[in-house]
Amino acid sequence: MLHTRHGWWLEEAGEVVPERPLEGDTSADVVVVGGGYLGLWTAWHLRELEPSLDVLLLDAELCGHGPSGRNGGFCETLWGDAHRLREQAGDAAALAVCRASEEAVRGIGAWCEANGVDAWFREAPMLQVATAESQIGAWEETVRAAAALDAAEIAEAGADEIRARCDSPLFLGGAVYRLNATVQPARLSLGLRHVLLERGVRIHERTQVTELHPDGGIETRAGRVRAGATVLAVNSAAVGFPGYGRSLAVASSHIVLTEPVPDVIEELGWTGGEAIVDSRTLVHYMRTTRDGRIVFGWGGGRMGSGARLSTRLERDADVVARARGSLTRFFPQLEGREVTHAWGGPIDVSPTHTPIFGSRGRTHHGFGFTGNGVGPSYLGGQILARLALDRRDELTALAIVDPPRKLFPPEPFRYLGGSLIRRALVAKDAAEDAGRRPGPATRLVASLPRRLGLRLPR
Numbered sequence: 001m002l003h004t005r006h007g008w009w010l011e012e013a014g015e016v017v018p019e020r021p022l023e024g025d026t027s028a029d030v031v032v033v034g035g036g037y038l039g040l041w042t043a044w045h046l047r048e049l050e051p052s053l054d055v056l057l058l059d060a061e062l063c064g065h066g067p068s069g070r071n072g073g074f075c076e077t078l079w080g081d082a083h084r085l086r087e088q089a090g091d092a093a094a095l096a097v098c099r100a101s102e103e104a105v106r107g108i109g110a111w112c113e114a115n116g117v118d119a120w121f122r123e124a125p126m127l128q129v130a131t132a133e134s135q136i137g138a139w140e141e142t143v144r145a146a147a148a149l150d151a152a153e154i155a156e157a158g159a160d161e162i163r164a165r166c167d168s169p170l171f172l173g174g175a176v177y178r179l180n181a182t183v184q185p186a187r188l189s190l191g192l193r194h195v196l197l198e199r200g201v202r203i204h205e206r207t208q209v210t211e212l213h214p215d216g217g218i219e220t221r222a223g224r225v226r227a228g229a230t231v232l233a234v235n236s237a238a239v240g241f242p243g244y245g246r247s248l249a250v251a252s253s254h255i256v257l258t259e260p261v262p263d264v265i266e267e268l269g270w271t272g273g274e275a276i277v278d279s280r281t282l283v284h285y286m287r288t289t290r291d292g293r294i295v296f297g298w299g300g301g302r303m304g305s306g307a308r309l310s311t312r313l314e315r316d317a318d319v320v321a322r323a324r325g326s327l328t329r330f331f332p333q334l335e336g337r338e339v340t341h342a343w344g345g346p347i348d349v350s351p352t353h354t355p356i357f358g359s360r361g362r363t364h365h366g367f368g369f370t371g372n373g374v375g376p377s378y379l380g381g382q383i384l385a386r387l388a389l390d391r392r393d394e395l396t397a398l399a400i401v402d403p404p405r406k407l408f409p410p411e412p413f414r415y416l417g418g419s420l421i422r423r424a425l426v427a428k429d430a431a432e433d434a435g436r437r438p439g440p441a442t443r444l445v446a447s448l449p450r451r452l453g454l455r456l457p458r
């Protein structure tokens with residue numbers, strides 16, 4: 001098994017020739033910091049709104065090689081957050097966010113089609129399943145929220161219906177999310193990079209931004225950019241910029257990938273392209289690929305500490321071994337089949353579980369996708385492009401733009417508390433998988449985020 005930082009998707013998508021780093025001083029109308037989906041979509045939408053705009057995009061490494069090139073490729077709406085959004089902002093505001101996120105999923109498919117980018121975009125429902133008695137009904141509040149908003153987006157489904165779509169012996173029932181798609185994530189991020197370059201957006205790679213100026217400019221190690229506005233789209237690295245340290249927490253997620261197993265996929269009846277998540281807090285997520293592999297991820301990776309991004313957020317043999325063990329529990333037919341690749345990356349956890357966009361002077365930021373950034377980053381790009389151009393409309397009025405501020409505890413409490421809670425959640429899930437009730441101390445610690453009004457992944 002090849003256990004790397006970048007993973008298989010980027011390998012499959014093919015190498016890119018890096019753009020040269022920024023050296024010296026320059027200027028631009030808008031400088032976008034970070035070339036993952038959010039920065040790339042922002043640059044795209046800026047040009048859509050103002051075709052002659054001088055947009056400069058800077059990435060510390062290579063665009064699309066962070067989580068945007070390595071994720072599970074679930075291209076989701078924000079309907080899974082409908083109940084939280086109702087709580088936070090009320091019914092009309094929740095519905096507006098969810099509908100805008102549907103447009104984002106469709107927008108990505110349409111963009112790929114229009115720009116000749118074959119990112120393996122495939123629309124198919126998403127299944128949320130229960131794999132232990134304790135998970136049954138976990139979807140009820142989202143199903144209820146969708147119904148209260150008069151939307152038929154999520155429907156409860158019995159074990160038979162779920163197992164007709166994917167016949168894992170663990171699946172005990174679940175819910176079907178109507179609109180969802182899967183993509184080859186690296187083909188999407190690199191496709192975006194390619195199209196932007198073709199359109200004349202200036203990109204400098206291996207260019208780390210070290211300072212943001214209140215007047216809209218930025219500094220790098222070897223240069224400086226004067227700009228009318230800055231967009232900060234650096235995912236979990238935002239914690240390293242002044243003023244953002246407590247706005248998010250950093251967790252990690254890891255993926256294992258099988259060799260092509262089309263016969264197993266056929267046997268499971270999993271031929272409809274459905275993306276599947278289970279209902280634990282530290283989710284398992286799984287899907288198939290165009291060439292007949294199974295992608296199996298686990299959101300149970302370790303926490304990051306402060307602004308220092310530990311290498312274990314990207315490569316963690318222990319977490320990968322656990323994910324690999326779960327893979328054959330979910331699909332016993334895979335016994336004896338090869339797992340060819342493993343990789344991982346950081347997750348920017350939002351204190352509200354929903355992404356946050358907003359402005360501080362001339363700096364406009366987006367972060368907090370909490371493991372659901374593929375679809376929503378398109379919407380984030382639409383929002384940040386408008387904020388950078390100071391154009392207000394229904395998208396900049398959404399409840400995910402400048403929501404009431406909520407902060408995580410400062411370090412070291414965030415890391416220590418987060419790690420303690422993670423450990424309790426792993427223990428709780430392991431007990432429930434074995435059909436046992438977790439002990440009272442484990443239950444208490446695992447319930448802390450909810451009691452404190454903080455939401456961890458899922």
Ligand SMILES: Cc1cc2nc3c(=O)[nH]c(=O)nc-3n(C[C@H](O)[C@H](O)[C@H](O)COP(=O)(O)OP(=O)(O)OC[C@H]3O[C@@H](n4cnc5c(N)ncnc54)[C@H](O)[C@@H]3O)c2cc1C
Binds near residue numbers: 234370373
């Ligand atoms: C293993 C894994 C599986 C996932 N699965 C899914 C999934 O199935 N569905 C889903 O919706 N989401 C998933 N996610 C989350 C999803 O990948 C992210 O939400 C999304 O990619 C975020 O995009 P981004 O542009 O904000 O961040 P990134 O892709 O991280 O891009 C940020 C960029 O900023 C650059 N940068 C950082 N600091 C600086 C600096 N100082 N100066 C210049 N550049 C800088 C980085 O090099 C990077 O390229 C997963 C994540 C992981 C790690």
